[in-house]
Amino acid sequence: MPVFVPTLKAQGHLDQVHITICNVGSRKISSADDYGVGDWNIFAPNLTIYGFDADADACEEAEAELEARGINWTEKHIPLALGKSVGESTLYVTKDHACSSLYKPNEPFISRFAYLSELMDLDFTIELETTTLDTFCQAEGIDSIDFLQIDVQGADLEVLQGASEILSRGVLGIQIEVEFSPLYLNQPLFADVDIHLRKNGFQLFELASAYCARASSPIISNNRPGQLLWADAFYLQDPIGINFNPAVKEPGKILKLACIADTLGFFDYALELLEYLTINYGDNPKYNFAAVIMKILSELPALVETGLDSLAVVNNIRPYLNK
Known part of the structure; x- marks a missing residue:
């Protein structure tokens, strides 16, 4: 649950803050895949979600569920396969359809x-049309994704690779599945994804990793539960550090980034961003978060016992408390 x-x-x-989320591969397998509920729901009704999945039935099911639920945010599920270019591709449909890919499984x-x-x-293959996220956004008049x-x-x-234009407009956070070994033939691995995202100003914050044990082994270690095969990698922009994209340095974008970091559970980074905004833009009431920071810190008994005045962040924002 977010703190700030x-x-x-x-x-x-x-x-005046509107959060736009794009979920590529939006089949709802668990509650974590449902961005309209849970922690992200706090942004509703200022919340827009675009879901993409090559499975038209999955998109139709999601749309029907949303209509029955009576949501107070905007959410659309689009039956499109996104890739790096517009054209035709082969979809390799696996026994569990959620594992289907544009790459052939490395059986x-x-x-x-x-x-x-x-x-x-x-299981079987089908031919389908692919398009790019940039192409979709241009056609739909979508200026930015958060x-x-x-x-x-x-x-x-x-x-x-098919979203270079929308990335340049200031995507602030990315959660992306990465593989460390080739589960699919000739697929890009974590190192390739990491290099690409770092070139676009993103920094790696966390790997939520998955391990698998050998099928032939009757034993497994509690400390080393098999081989690291894949993970959800969480990347965020860093507007305070060296970043050559002016789109992420605007105070409104930094506020959004603080909200995203907080929602993902990176509370320390959210606090750093809110402190940065207060010190650098706090003369504008829109970006003076001194009172918010003090309220949250004052609700943490361990900090109060230690003494809030001993905290550097408190001394840094103190001049803005009465503004």
Whole structure:
């Protein structure tokens, strides 16, 4: 649960803040895939979600569910396969359709790990049209996206390559599935994705990793539960450091980034950004968050016991408390 966002909203700081999320590979497998509920719901009704999935049935099901739910935010699910270019591609449909990919499963490698073949072995192939996120955004008049999630089973880098224009306009956070070994033949791996995102100003914040044990082994270590095969990688922009994209240095964008960082659980980074805004733009009431920071810190007994006046952040924002 976010720490700063509820107070920011209660005090009116988010009245003019609209968060746009793009979810590529939007099949809703778990509650974490449903951005309209949970922690992100606090931005509603100023929340827009675009979901993309090659499975038209999954998109139709999601749309029907949204209509029945009566949501107070904007959410659309579009049956499109996104890649690095507009054209035709082969979709390799696996036994578990959620593992389907534009890359062919690496079945000899997969078979060496417990349970993976049951999910990822090839079932059949279909030919489909692919397009790019840039093409879609241009056609729909979408100027910017704040948070981008990509989970398309090995083709995630291709989605990024087809989104160069929208990335340059100031995407602030990305959650992307990465693989460390080739679960799909000739797929890009984590190193390729990491290099691409760092070139676009993003910094890696976390890897939510997944391990698999060998199928032939009857034993497994509690400390080393198999081989690291994939992870959800969380990347955020850093407008305070060296960043050559002026789009992410605007105070309104930095406020959005603080909200995204807070929602993802990076509370320390959210605080750093709110402090930065207060010190550098705090003469404008829109970006003076001294009262918000003090309220949150004052609610933490351990900090109060230590003494808030001993904290550097408190001394840095003190001149803005009465403005």
